[in-house]
Amino acid sequence: MSSNDMSSNDGGSANRAETPQQGNAVRSRPAIRRASDPAASANREALAGILHEERAPPEPPARTGRTRHKTLLDVLKDSVPRARRRDERQTALVPEASISGRALVIVVVIMTFLASMTAGAVELIATASASWSADVTREMTIQIRPRSGRDLDADVKTASELARGVGGIDGVRPYSKEESERLLEPWLGSALPFDQMPVPRIVVLSLDPKASLPDLASLKRRLAEAVPTATLDDHRQWSARLATMAGALVLVGLTALALVLIATGLAIAFATRGAMAGTREIINVLHLVGAEDRFIADEFQRHFLMMGLRGGLIGSGLAVLAFLAAGALSSRWNATPQGEQIEALFGTFALGPRGYLAVICIAFVVAGLTAIVTRRTVYRNLRDIT
Amino acid sequence: MRHSGCSNLVRFENVGLRYGMGPEVLRDISFHIAPRSFQFLTGPSGSGKTTLLKLVLQQLRPTRGTITLFSRNSASITQDDLANLRRRIGIIFQDFRLLDHLTTYENVALPLRVQGKSESSYRNEVVELLRWVGLGERMHVPPIVLSGGEKQRAAIARALIVRPELLLADEPTGNVDPPLARRLLRLFVELNKLGTAIVLATHDFTLMDQFDARRIVLAEGQVHVFE
Numbered sequence A: 001m002s003s004n005d006m007s008s009n010d011g012g013s014a015n016r017a018e019t020p021q022q023g024n025a026v027r028s029r030p031a032i033r034r035a036s037d038p039a040a041s042a043n044r045e046a047l048a049g050i051l052h053e054e055r056a057p058p059e060p061p062a063r064t065g066r067t068r069h070k071t072l073l074d075v076l077k078d079s080v081p082r083a084r085r086r087d088e089r090q091t092a093l094v095p096e097a098s099i100s101g102r103a104l105v106i107v108v109v110i111m112t113f114l115a116s117m118t119a120g121a122v123e124l125i126a127t128a129s130a131s132w133s134a135d136v137t138r139e140m141t142i143q144i145r146p147r148s149g150r151d152l153d154a155d156v157k158t159a160s161e162l163a164r165g166v167g168g169i170d171g172v173r174p175y176s177k178e179e180s181e182r183l184l185e186p187w188l189g190s191a192l193p194f195d196q197m198p199v200p201r202i203v204v205l206s207l208d209p210k211a212s213l214p215d216l217a218s219l220k221r222r223l224a225e226a227v228p229t230a231t232l233d234d235h236r237q238w239s240a241r242l243a244t245m246a247g248a249l250v251l252v253g254l255t256a257l258a259l260v261l262i263a264t265g266l267a268i269a270f271a272t273r274g275a276m277a278g279t280r281e282i283i284n285v286l287h288l289v290g291a292e293d294r295f296i297a298d299e300f301q302r303h304f305l306m307m308g309l310r311g312g313l314i315g316s317g318l319a320v321l322a323f324l325a326a327g328a329l330s331s332r333w334n335a336t337p338q339g340e341q342i343e344a345l346f347g348t349f350a351l352g353p354r355g356y357l358a359v360i361c362i363a364f365v366v367a368g369l370t371a372i373v374t375r376r377t378v379y380r381n382l383r384d385i386t
Numbered sequence B: 001m002r003h004s005g006c007s008n009l010v011r012f013e014n015v016g017l018r019y020g021m022g023p024e025v026l027r028d029i030s031f032h033i034a035p036r037s038f039q040f041l042t043g044p045s046g047s048g049k050t051t052l053l054k055l056v057l058q059q060l061r062p063t064r065g066t067i068t069l070f071s072r073n074s075a076s077i078t079q080d081d082l083a084n085l086r087r088r089i090g091i092i093f094q095d096f097r098l099l100d101h102l103t104t105y106e107n108v109a110l111p112l113r114v115q116g117k118s119e120s121s122y123r124n125e126v127v128e129l130l131r132w133v134g135l136g137e138r139m140h141v142p143p144i145v146l147s148g149g150e151k152q153r154a155a156i157a158r159a160l161i162v163r164p165e166l167l168l169a170d171e172p173t174g175n176v177d178p179p180l181a182r183r184l185l186r187l188f189v190e191l192n193k194l195g196t197a198i199v200l201a202t203h204d205f206t207l208m209d210q211f212d213a214r215r216i217v218l219a220e221g222q223v224h225v226f227e
């Protein structure tokens, strides 16, 4: 107890007293290899003698004797100073190829691929739903059902006249009998005798995107008076439902993306721990020869950042290839009539520039995530070791 | 120039150490190591020589007592201070602890590399030292292909490259034949004359008989110092 007190006191006073002394000690360090010091160099010779005695004579004379046995390649190699060659690339302190390191790259590749696919899918849905809504809300239709006793052509004409007079509608296009029948063809086939069927007729109204919405209530009322068989369909209910569904899909996609990224972070943390477990001895030796945590963390950081980048680029590269392949397949398929229907509904599978940008961003996000997660994991691990 | 009372490189006061819940390997150890001193650290196998050197290096923390290193109480040394203090100590491990994925050259240069120095600033010094210990031709091979004695010399070179004030050598002659052991002892003696304090752990009595020096003897957890 008392000895403890004494020693801690002692240590404290020694600390204060010794601060200048420490500098002194550094300066008075043995000058064994201070090249400029002739005395030291003499000592060095003496020390070298101790190690080399009882050994074969020193190499220099032997080397000249050996020269003629050397190949041209050896001579060329020797003409470049060895030490200079070493400067080109020092071995990384963290070994490049360890099994757990490879596991980390594979984890990053898979996770980036999944994240990129999710991001691309979200982008596809968002684009498709935007184009649906835009198309749909730019148009309205008047549908006129045939009824015995009424002149369908005259009704179409009346309805068109009525619509033309409404502000905000900048185009009125009545479909002829043939056109209306052709619209039904994909669903019913061309073999049917349309002449004998009550095919309704359509007037497509396009809205002026710059003007405010037309007064639909009054148009409806006047239509009902003049042409009781006509109905005005403004698609808005349909487009609202579509927008909600697409929005929900996009939200689900974004949630999936966030979950994939979180899982990526966790997987990277585990893989880093695994990779570090194999390098425990290296970390210990580095510590014991005077490395600071920061130095060691930097070495690991560089190593893991490169792995993260490599994995991220491979993963998103694969995702880009997958999207290109899907785009090519779907455009091939779209040449068929069924394909056209699908395309009308879901848009193309081709990812736009924004989609590819998103995929590339994912690669960098994953690389950055790798950098942050590995740095934190490495620091925490270093603290655990010491 | 120095206050003899507090200029010790290392001072142990009533230090005790146990591994986990095991028995105390070291009990009530008190001794000091003065600058420029030479001492053998001896005792039978398993008496705690390596353990004691680990305590000096702060690789282990004592379970009780006080260790003072370069006049700093070890309990107050932070992680980064510790790195700086270790740079003033050269250590030759009993099992060398060379890194097999680096070349011999890189192993020897390691203490300078971890200080953030550029390779060009120390290259010549390292190459010279490697030639000096007779590894000039072997510097670009990994330590795994070196013989026991060559590894020993690589480990010694790595300890010397920082021009340490204190050299801790754990059985540095354990893997070599008697003539090389004699030469290594002379090397340490010469280094000591140049100003490095040396702690040479060994249980080889023929080696100790060749040079008359202070002996720190460990036995049954206790220390006895023969000046």
Ligand SMILES: Nc1ncnc2c1ncn2[C@@H]1O[C@H](COP(=O)(O)OP(=O)(O)OP(=O)(O)O)[C@@H](O)[C@H]1O
Residues within 6 Å of the ligand: B019, B022, B025, B043, B044, B045, B046, B047, B048, B049, B050, B051, B052, B094, B203
């Ligand atoms: N990591 C450890 N965990 C538990 N016990 C240990 C550990 N390291 C050493 N010991 C025990 O501490 C005691 C001292 O071991 P140490 O290695 O210090 O002996 P030594 O004097 O260096 O022996 P040698 O001459 O064989 O190298 C031994 O009884 C050993 O079993």
Ligand SMILES: [Mg+2]
Residues within 6 Å of the ligand: B049, B050, B051, B094, B170
């Ligand atoms: Mg030992």
